[in-house]
Amino acid sequence: MTDAKSDFANWWHEEPQMGFTHALDMKLLHREQSPFQLIEVYDHAEFGRVLVLDGLIQASQADEFIYHEMAVHVPVLGRERKNLNALIIGGGDGGLLRELLVHDHVSEVVMAEIDRRVIEISNEYLAVNGDYDDPRVTLVCDDAANYVAEALDQGKQFDLIFLDITEPVGPSASLFKQAFLDKLVAVLADDGVCIDSDSIFVGRDKIRFLQETSSEEEKGLLEIMRSGNFFPHVAGYRSIVPMYPGAEFGFFLYTKDAFDYRHPFRELTGKHYNAAVHTAAFALPTWWRTQLGF
Incomplete structure (x- = not known):
């Protein structure tokens, strides 16, 4: 036995x-x-x-599509735009890039990933990435803080910014600091949206986030953004991603104009995403509303 x-x-x-x-x-x-x-x-x-x-x-190859489709299609389809330009901060597995390139009205995607080896290894072993040779794509293998500073100096702004980063330690630590976040706000268009996400742990007395539990000294981005010192408006939607700790997963929309992204302007059927799932993702449980204030 x-x-x-x-x-x-x-x-x-x-x-x-x-x-x-x-x-x-x-x-x-x-x-x-x-x-x-x-x-x-x-x-x-x-x-x-x-x-x-x-x-x-x-x-994981089994469920990565849930996270990537929900992260991309909700903000892309939640507000109608003719020519959309997006910045991915991190995103080394390539899944966000793949989903963005699905949309014909996406005219530009800049992906700033600090670790080229994550891209190369993900391409070789996971093969879930989008087409880095697409003419709409610019790949920047550098600290995103450097790229955002350069974009700001050039007067460039983005309609969508995705924060697809690791926890507030190691290579992502600088991205949780005020110096970077001030520049991030400046490079987001006035009608743009910045998308962050995190695993949510449901405890007996309170909820916690993976970003909080990964570092005793650093605050998670949601807590930082809810201070109101950067983006004035925060909204949230949810999904279940089985391979992430706790499975409960939150997406957070940081905006300057409080636009409501709950209703897609056109249909799209993905492996997980569809218009009904899009709208339903904003139907938040009572404990979300109570503890997060959404």
């Missing part, structure tokens, strides 16, 4: 968060320390390839 305890002890475990952890029976395919972070790719019999950065799951 197999010793179940012994078997589980040999499974991969995500770094513990809030007193619990993922445990997955996975095989390591690739591991390397880049100049910025530990990059690992595993293979799971049911979930396929799994990308892990510094011990935390970033994407």
Whole structure:
């Protein structure tokens, strides 16, 4: 008879968060320390390839489409624009890029990812990326803080900005600082939207976010944005992403004009996304409204 305890002890475990952890029976395919972070790719019999950065799951082939479709199609289709330009900060697995390029009215996508090796390894092992050779795409392998400063100096602004970044430690630490966030506000168009997201842990007394539990010293972006010191308006919508801790996942829309993104201006059917799911994602549970004030 197999010793179940012994078997589980040999499974991969995500770094513990809030007193619990993922445990997955996975095989390591690739591991390397880049100049910025530990990059690992595993293979799971049911979930396929799994990308892990510094011990935390970033994407799996099984359910990455849920996160990427909901992150992109809600803000893209929630407000009608003729020519939309977007900035992805992070996004090394390429899934956000893939979904943005679905839309003909997206005229430009700049992707600023600090770690070229995340892009290369994701392309090789996950193959969920968009087309980096699309003429609408500009890939910048540099600290996003540097790119945003340069864009500001050039007077450039974006309709959509996606913050697809890791927790407030390591290569993303500078992106949680006032100096960067002031510039981020400036490069977002007055009618634009900045999209952030995070895993949500439902506790007995309060809710917590992965960004909060990953660093004892740093605040998560939602808490920073809710201060009102940067973007004056915050709205939220939700989805379930099974491979993220707790599965409950929140998307946060930071705007200057408080535009309502609940209603898509045209239909689109993705693997997960559709118009009904779009609208329903804004139907927030009472505990969301009570504890987050949405």
